[in-house]
Amino acid sequence: MTGKKDPYRFFKIEAKELLDKLNEGFVEIEKNPSDDLLNQLFRSAHTLKGAARLVRLENIGEIAHYLEDMMGEAKSGERSLTSSDIDRFFKGLDAVAEILKLIEKQEDPHIDVSVTLGLLKGTAEEGAISKTTAEPSPPADVTKTPSTPKEIEQPSKSQPPAPALETVTVVEETVGEEKETAKSVLSEDETIRIHLKTLNTILNLAGELVINKIKLQAKNNQLNALKKQVNLNATYLDSWEHLRELAALKEIAGNVPRMKEIFSFLEKSVTLQKQIRDDLNNFSDEYEEDIKLTHLISLRLQSETFKARMLPANSILLNFKRLVRDVAKELEKEIELHIVGGEIKVDKQVLDEMQGPLMHLVRNAIDHGIEEPEKREEAGKMRTGSLILKIEQIGSALTITCEDDGRGIDVEKVATAALAKKIVTPPQIEEMSEREKLYLIMEPGFSTSEIVTTLSGRGVGLDVLSTTVNKLRGSITIHSELGQYTRFVIQLPQSLANLPTLLFRCGHEKLLIPLSFVRQTLRIQSEDIETEGNREVIQVDGKATPLVQMNQILQLPNEELTASRIPVIVIHSREDEIAFAVNKLLGVQEVVVKDLGSHIQKVNNVGGSTILGDGHPIIILDPAELVQNAKGNSYEAIKFVEQTVDTEPEDVRLLVVDDSMTTRMMEKTILESAGYHVELAVSGEDALEKTKLFQYNLLIVDVEMPGMNGFELTKTLKETTEYAEVPIIIVSSLATPEMKRQGIASGAQAYIVKGEFDQKILLETIENFV
């Protein structure tokens, strides 16, 4: 960036917003006209005009001015808006959008818009003439079908059409109002714009703060060791206090010269030592509290910064209304667009990246999916096709569904087209299942549309969708039934900043894989492995799944998997599942996704990196590529070495289940400083999910939780074979004997009351069990 200030830097942001509002508003007003909406449109056009003139963009100014006039007339009832009026308005808005694009590209935006204005106004004059000559017509049927575009309505108010001069005064009156509203909005809703890069820097620093806190924690451990020594010394001194009371000593003190003096020095030293011990203990306690607080604050800082990156999905989805209207009109199709879940907040970067590909998906659905109204009627469907754009949030994953009730995808046609375009060879097609053939439509260069239209069918688009989704570490599944529907389900991490991942060790390297691609993890023994053709498979949920060693795919040094039970991660991508054998599973981590340093664009099988709590970078794998690369290749068989696995201290894994973040973090801090590996679950349901993925050595469970409570969770877990023997400690603020009885009845090994909650009690209880 140059130091020169962009004269349009604020204008382009504001203009973009106003343009979105106008686009959205015109679509809406065509369907549901209302005075409120007219007012809004009038104000937006007016604001746009003012802003454009301020930065000397007369072209935008004139278009906005005209729109403002039209809205003014419509408001006063002099004019009712027809579908063709709105078409003309859109042309004006498109011209504005073009000019904004020029600004974005830093080209000269002062283009001549007289043609656009002619288009806008020429028809307007026609309207004005017919307006004056038109006979009185029945009052406002403003909801019009697009089939009667030329229809012009007489003003619904009884008064005669106002002369031009009067209109101007009306406009000016409203200008005053508008300014006032603008002011009050500004003071109520105080926001500032911040560059995404700045936000990312804050996020990086927040991450560093967490790492620094871990270093402080390590220092605290040193301090504790020191404290132990001082306390030990104090016990020696205690024995001195007993000794000095001995008669023999007293006698020596009385007889030996200077002994009294020596005794008094010792006395002073003892007092001082005790003082030091007490001060140190106090200091250490306070220091520990401070660290805990720092920990909580830094986590809070991190999560608040994550939230700042989120915007409601509507910020892009509302544009789709206009898109659907225009495309449907051009193709003479009737389509109802349903947007569901637009209020769900999504990472800004995800939204920006997905907007283009999603638009393409929607265009495709209208162009290739939904049939012409007549054809639909012949097929016994509703004349109006339905297009659903649905955003859902399941856990930390985001699902975008785009579904149309059109003709569906003809798999055989897809196969033929793919062959013709040489995307696949005939032998490859032979090998493919029906579902696999469906995915050919996302291959680069694929297009089945017989006519290449201006809208879609250019053979690009779906592969762009696929590339974008991969880049965002998401996945796409396609469902379709011929003649019935086509449904694209896109799964994305809700936030790029905070990706849940699975941490594991492969050889000597620690690696991460996005959790949304992990079907499950399990431990296998040599007898679980079967041979199918030239490759090894294991049964996962009754399905033969290829088994591959992770270190071979990644070409990491071949460290033998030296356990009698080998951990396996089952990774899925589209329709494929592959089981990867690794050395050790290390738990679930939420991480901030980073790149690989600026000049590494892409490395095979690698999706990105992040920085772990110890400050070291770690690689995040690309699951889709891993599965594709592992598919169809055969690898060396896995060697089992029968050996008893000895439990390292880091192997003691605890799961803390509590719905209160403060309690969770406090327990985590206490337990981690005692050297345990701690993971967290926010509810009983979450805990059940996590216990399926991992075998924990002990659980600490809260009782009062929304949904499944602690007793129910304990009971459920105790009924499974994996957790029947695993100790569960219940921590609760309910202290009644009845509650304790219930706790024990549910199968819990211990019951700690929060009132008497003391880290010593908690740690001692855990030590008893593990």
Add this chain to the structure above:
Amino acid sequence: MEKNFIDLNKVLTELRTSFDHSFSMATETSVEVMEHVLLFSLCQASYAIPLHYTQEVLKVPYITKVPLAPPVIAGIMNLNGEIVSVCHVSHILDMPPSEIKEESRVLVTKNLGYPTGILVDAVQGIVSISEQQIQPTLSTISSGKAEFIRGEFYIKDKLVILLDMEKLTTAPEMQIR
């Protein structure tokens, strides 16, 4: 109290002298354009890069290997929360990759607007050289790496090879796609 007064005259005289001095210094050196370069060793040879390319010099931090990355990439490191890749420049210069020892350092260089780490065997210091000192490269250097070398110069009879950072950081081997 009195000694706390500033002798304005004295201060002004001092300023004047130092100004004159710096002026005469400037005219002396203006004949030759001096360039600060950072000296480092790699595979028992001495190399130099212009100092303005260097953002910082670090003791070798924890470097995470990137599986399946080309050999030029030593790995990635954490630079204040930012991921920075670390390169074996030795690889581009047709030399064996250097082992990490006590004296090894990572030079964080900036070019093209982003930082890149370069692994070297040791940093030897900063010297100032003039354009006249730089001689064309002798034919002893293999043709493969000649394009990354701007020239060579002597510091106390020791040959130092001056690298061309523009060409080095934009080398195709460095762009991993």
